[in-house]
Amino acid sequence: MNFRIKWLALLLFAILRTTLPARAQEEKTTIGGYGNAVYTRETQSGNAAVDLERMVVFIGHTFSPAVSLVSELELEDAKVTGGEAGGEIAFEQAYIQFSLDAGHRIVAGLFLPRIGILNENHLPTSFNGNERTQVETFVIPSTWRELGVGFYGGDDIFPFEYSIALVNGLNSSGFEHGSVIREGRFEGRNASAAALAVTGSIAKSAGNARVQVSGYYGGAAGLPPEEADTLHLRSGAFGTPVALGEADVQLGAGRLALRILGTVVSIPDAGMINGAFHNNTPKSAYGAYAEAAYRILGPIDGGEAVTAFLRYERLNMNSALPSNGVEDGSLDQHHLITGISYSPVPDVVLKTDVRFQWTGAPSLETGTTGGSRKTTYFTLGIGFAY
Amino acid sequence: MRRREFIATTCAACFGVESLSALLSSCAAEDVVTGELADGKILVPLPLPGPGPVHVVRAKNYPDAIALVRRPGGEFQAFLLRCTHASNPLQVHGEGFTCSLHGSAFDIEGRVTHGPATRPLQALTTTVTANAVSVLVAG
Numbered sequence: 001m002n003f004r005i006k007w008l009a010l011l012l013f014a015i016l017r018t019t020l021p022a023r024a025q026e027e028k029t030t031i032g033g034y035g036n037a038v039y040t041r042e043t044q045s046g047n048a049a050v051d052l053e054r055m056v057v058f059i060g061h062t063f064s065p066a067v068s069l070v071s072e073l074e075l076e077d078a079k080v081t082g083g084e085a086g087g088e089i090a091f092e093q094a095y096i097q098f099s100l101d102a103g104h105r106i107v108a109g110l111f112l113p114r115i116g117i118l119n120e121n122h123l124p125t126s127f128n129g130n131e132r133t134q135v136e137t138f139v140i141p142s143t144w145r146e147l148g149v150g151f152y153g154g155d156d157i158f159p160f161e162y163s164i165a166l167v168n169g170l171n172s173s174g175f176e177h178g179s180v181i182r183e184g185r186f187e188g189r190n191a192s193a194a195a196l197a198v199t200g201s202i203a204k205s206a207g208n209a210r211v212q213v214s215g216y217y218g219g220a221a222g223l224p225p226e227e228a229d230t231l232h233l234r235s236g237a238f239g240t241p242v243a244l245g246e247a248d249v250q251l252g253a254g255r256l257a258l259r260i261l262g263t264v265v266s267i268p269d270a271g272m273i274n275g276a277f278h279n280n281t282p283k284s285a286y287g288a289y290a291e292a293a294y295r296i297l298g299p300i301d302g303g304e305a306v307t308a309f310l311r312y313e314r315l316n317m318n319s320a321l322p323s324n325g326v327e328d329g330s331l332d333q334h335h336l337i338t339g340i341s342y343s344p345v346p347d348v349v350l351k352t353d354v355r356f357q358w359t360g361a362p363s364l365e366t367g368t369t370g371g372s373r374k375t376t377y378f379t380l381g382i383g384f385a386y
Numbered sequence: 387m388r389r390r391e392f393i394a395t396t397c398a399a400c401f402g403v404e405s406l407s408a409l410l411s412s413c414a415a416e417d418v419v420t421g422e423l424a425d426g427k428i429l430v431p432l433p434l435p436g437p438g439p440v441h442v443v444r445a446k447n448y449p450d451a452i453a454l455v456r457r458p459g460g461e462f463q464a465f466l467l468r469c470t471h472a473s474n475p476l477q478v479h480g481e482g483f484t485c486s487l488h489g490s491a492f493d494i495e496g497r498v499t500h501g502p503a504t505r506p507l508q509a510l511t512t513t514v515t516a517n518a519v520s521v522l523v524a525g
Contacts (some may be wrong), residue, residue: 030472032488032502058488060472066449068473070487097474102444102451102467105475114486125501126489154477159418161477208480252480301499347501385488385502 032058036124038131038381044374052078056092066099070111091188092143104153107165110188111150114163114201115214116140116246117261124383125346128293128309129339129353131379135287135315139263140246141182147191150199161203169195170242172220172233172273177280178331180265180317181242184220195219196237208252216244220273231276233269240269255295262288271322283322287315302346309353311337329360330373339379348384355379419454421445426524430454432517440494442467442478443521451475452510452521453483455494464510464521465496471503483507 035055041048054076061069072092080087095109112119118132119142127133136142148167154160168191170184186192197218204211221233221240228235248261263286267273270281291311298305317331339353355377362373417436421428423445434441434456443452443464451467467476469485476483482493490503497506511522 028473032471034488034502058472062473070472070474099449099475101446102448120486121489123489123502205477205479210479301493301497302501346498347504386504 027064028062030058030060030062032060032386034058034123034125034383034385036130036381036383038379040130041378043376043378068097070095070097070107093145094188104151107150107152108148110145110147111165112143112145113150113165113167113199113214113216114152114203114212115144115199115216115244116142116263117212117248117250117259118142119144123385124351124381125343125349125385128291128307128311128341128351129337129355129379130351130381130383131337131355133261133289133291133311134313134333134335135261135263135289138179138182138317139265139285139287139315140244141180141185144185145187146185146197147188148197159204161205162201164198164200167197167199167218168193169197169219169222169237171222172240172242172281173277173279175220175273175277175279175281177328178317180282180285181220181244181267184242192222194224194235194237195222195239197242210250211248213245213247215246216242218242220267231272233272233276240272242267255300257293257295259291259293260289262286271324274322274324280318280325280328281322282318282325283320285315285317286319287313289313296340298343304345305343306340307343308340309338311335313337326363328363330362332360334358347386348382350382352378352380418442418444421452421521423448423523426522428452428521428523430519430521432514432519440478448523452523453478453494453507454512454519454521460514462512462514462519463496464512464519465492465507466510466523468508469503470498470505470507471501476507 033056037052039050054074056072056074058072071094074090074092076088077086080089091110093111095107095111098106114120116136118127118136122143146167148165150163150165152163168186170181171186172184174184175181176183197216199216201212201214219238219240220242221228221235223235225235234240243266246263251258265285267281267283270283273281289311291309293307293309296306296308313335315333318328321327335355335357337353337355341349341351343349357375359373417438419430419434419441421430421443428445430443439456441454443454453465453467455463457463467483469476469490471490472487474485474487476485482491484491488502491500492507493499496509513520
């Protein structure tokens with residue numbers, strides 16, 4: 001095994017030595033970041049909260065025109081205190097990027113695979129509303145970063161932008177009722193490499209339109225064969241698999257911007273996972289949304305601006321269940337979000353929006369009773385990037 | 387949803403997007419051309435393919451793509467397609483260029499239209515001869 005790893009490392013080194021362009025050193029370090037704070041009030045119960053949701057420091061370094069480092073360090077909820085709930089410090093990205101030529105590059109480290117719209121590009125100045133979309137939070141668990149190697153390309157032979165990556169798999173013991181696979185992400189922390197995953201995307205831009213399809217297929221057991229057998233899980237790199245497919249379209253027409261996205265998650269061995277970990281894992285989940293945004297005031301390109309948007313989201317986080325699963329209607333959701341944002345300068349945004357949420361009947365067995373089937377959230381927030 | 391259904395659904399979605407992509411290709415706003423790197427310059431043969439004002443130039447042994455923008459009157463402007471915020475490669479998108487890393491966007495004049503980038507794209511010196519455009523990339 002060690003010999004194989006050494007051989008692969010030597011091969012990679014040889015490829016990079018021969019393909020990386022030789023140019024004079026132009027080392028440069030870049031510092032940037034983004035953050036947002038939000039006030040949320042749930043109108044039915046009167047509950048209200050205010051939170052500095054995240055502050056992210058970006059540090060990049062260009063070692064040469066062909067080799068660079070990208071990193072983002074995030075502090076969520078402003079403060080981390082021992083023994084108290086909330087607050088998290090985590091690397092959101094930390095990888096080295098090798099440009100092979102003008103159309104192809106390799107990334108290695110902790111990175112965000114190209115899945116959906118928000119996973120790669122999640123700055124608060126880039127999406128409408130104070131909250132990221134429900135679909136790209138709970139069905140696609142953005143920001144979804146894992147450790148691995150990715151290849152990105154686009155050329156005239158195959159006239160699409162494309163990406164393919166090999167990353168560590170998921171941890172099915174972490175799956176939680178109500179968030180599908182979200183809590184099964186390792187996010188670079190002591191990840192099991194016994195399970196692996198492949199992700200890929202193809203995208204085409206033309207005029208002001210961009211169409212993308214992306215997918216993920218990976219193992220979620222992440223255990224040695226004996227342990228997996230004991231828990232009645234399928235072991236191996238792609239054992240106890242999770243599959244995710246996604247397609248999206250983004251269109252711009254003058255002051256109008258449209259986004260449409262649909263995604264499906266499939267966990268065929270959900271029954272085995274429930275048997276092992278009792279976490280009510282669904283066999284499938286889906287989500288879709290459509291959003292229209294219109295720049296009411298200000299120039300189309302940058303500058304002071306006022307933008308209004310309307311988004312409808314539909315998701316069901318337990319659309320199919322194994323025989324040992326319990327259906328929870330509160331995970332079958334509709335959301336209608338509308339709001340307005342004001343940017344005094346291009347990289348600072350003040351946002352206010354209202355989200356109407358409708359769900360199916362809560363389940364007694366999953367402990368989600370007591371919640372209203374119709375809930376309204378009002379938010380007011382600020383975001384920035386630099 | 388069973389694995390077979392998932393694969394069928396995904397294939398159907400791919401087919402739909404492929405069809406849409408084919409439709410989009412017919413109205414593509416940029417063309418890719420291959421240049422030759424020699425003596426710190428990339429030579430791009432003329433005439434350029436396609437009527438569009440923006441051509442993406444790629445050259446062997448040069449790590450970045452270059453946007454070659456045709457101006458009225460036959461002049462050319464060239465920009466390094468590397469984001470001025472975090473040095474990430476840029477893609478042609480609509481009437482300009484975008485960065486997938488943080489969402490910065492630039493117009494075909496190289497100006498920032500969406501942050502967090504604040505500096506315009508690096509402009510490269512061009513020289514036009516009878517049968518080629520020369521883009522100075524070193525110096």
